Amino acid sequence: MPGLHINNVSKSFGAVQVLRDIELSIGKGEFLVLLGESGCGKSTLLRLISGLELEHEGAIRIAGRDVTHLDPKDRDIAMVFQSYALYPHMSVFDNIAFGMRIRKTGRDAIKAEVDRVAAILKLDQHLDRKPGQLSGGQRQRVAIGRAMVRHPALFLFDEPLSNLDAKLRAEMRTEFKRIHKVLGATIAYVTHDQIEAMTLADKIVLLNGGRIEQLGTPDQLYSQPDTLFAARFIGTPEINALRVRVEPAAGGYAARASGRVLPLPASVARRPITAPREAILGVRPEFLTIGATEAGIVTSGHVVELCEPMGSETSVELSFSDQSLRLRVPGLHHLETGGEQSITWDFSNAHLFDTDTGAHL
Template sequence: MATLALKQIRKTYRNAEIETLKGIDISIDSGEFLILVGPSGCGKSTLMNTIAGLENISSGEILIDGVDVAQVEPKDRDIAMVFQSYALYPNMTVRDNIAFGLKIRKLDKARIAQEVDRVAAMLQIDHLLDRKPAQLSGGQRQRVAMGRALARQPKLYLFDEPLSNLDAKLRVEMRTQIKRLHQQLGTTIVYVTHDQIEAMTLADRIAVMKDGELQQLGTPKEIYNQPNNMFVAGFMGSPSMNFIQAKVELDAQNKPVASVTVAGEPHLLALPAALRERDGQSIVIGLRPENITEQLVEGEGCTTLPLTVDVLEPTGPDTIAMVTMNGQEVACRISPDYEAKVGETMPFHIDLSKAVFFDAQSQQRII
């Protein structure tokens, strides 16, 4: 497998009036699974296309195993791509679709047959080899598209939102299939998605993009627990992180606290000592729903507030309870076995040791 390094990648359109990629820097180790994630229009698919050579970059370097391929033709980059639309040849059988790239490379027939059988068995589509795409389900077509890429054994695999056309159950199944394949083969993969659950479950590292800029590059755990800014914090996680507006004050012991209003009554939250220097400044407290729960949390930085349940959303493994704090809606995660009722005021335990604090103006993480 190969390493990939993107250095100061820029892409402009319409005589440099529109800059789609704004100096992207990412390095990927051999065998690493990197996911590009972000909202529609953030530039992730454009970046993928520049790696594949389907679009030219305006400036920068695309290094595969240390060799700049920015000016190399797509067919000479030794990259295989799996598209959202599958891009199968409708008049060819599954066998011929998988073998197509190998025939273009003029491998001998015995080698081609061996590779087709290998990937078909790996993807459990060997019983479909004589069918045509029209006779296959969406999940089967996606596996054929993956098989065509795997048969080539290139240096680098690119996946462009490959699961977006599948239903929810098939998406979960195909996620598991892709994860298993990566573990078995140790392939280097760059994968584009707008689905943050796909990103969290599949990636070794995640690159979060917005408006053509890289917001954060890190492991799923780093992205989830230590987001660089409020955009990353709000984009990753379902339900997304709660943002509670607050102002830092110093109490009688010179310790930083913040006042939040619940049902018209003020309540003080103890803040980390590092926020003492921000006395009088506005901050945003970021709390994941699982850090506001009915289960008692012990330890420094934990507090309990009486909150009224406005809405209950059972999800199966847990229940999302919507409450109001500081006049804004806040999502909490509680046990499905807890008999909560809409309109009921109950004690919610808040683990502020897991909170993330942002500057209210720049929206960058403070601590």
């Protein structure tokens, strides 16, 4: 059963095209995350789905129904924006019940529905309070509660956690995951936070300048990036992108960089590379370890440029001739800046990209 289908949608504001040939679909009950940097068109796409913006090319279907020319109120959607407005003089109960009162829902039905939603959102102890007496996260949940009492075919969220502090964000992320499971709701959710995208999404659509850069599961974006842009967008610290010269070699390829030779498995390229060429070698920081270990390729003589112990892991920057390497090492380490270290490389999830286009080779 289809949840949302966006068919060849493009959008321009005057002469400026902000969305180009967007084609994607998710099933009923799936959690779609629209991810990308500021200005890439996430909110615009969400506004097109909602019907707040009616002028565009292409078609939009929600739960199998063509809604392209329908007003927001006829699309069977519920929206929560980054800047949600609660009624300050109304209690939490009345804020959540507001829409149902407008629709003249009966008193008992309203009470049952608010109680149900409040229990899921852990607001049941706060129903008599005014928004001013709530924490930021609790207010956020009231806004979500107002959307939930609607039982829409599709929920739309635009950066709903962006004005919360780090701890609350993490809590609400977990909450969202739980709510999605409990309700089995179809959700389109905008964020520029890749961790939110990775943890919440069934499917991520990564936008870049109004185009789909990659559409896939979180695992696919992490392990099988189609482009260097996608590889860089997912993962912290960012994937290492080393300028290398590759040539075919026994068992795969040899990558030369600044006098060093790294043996790469054939899996680093999607199509065989038959002649020597320049490329970008992408290796995630968590696939490098400090020191020589038995499995993997070892290189030595890397100067420590930066060491940032963060508790459960340590982020280290090392020299790689004239380039730099970022490592993420489990545990607490204090490596002396300027000292030399060896590295073990795991190339099992490494990638080669075209130097000019960034496309996966």
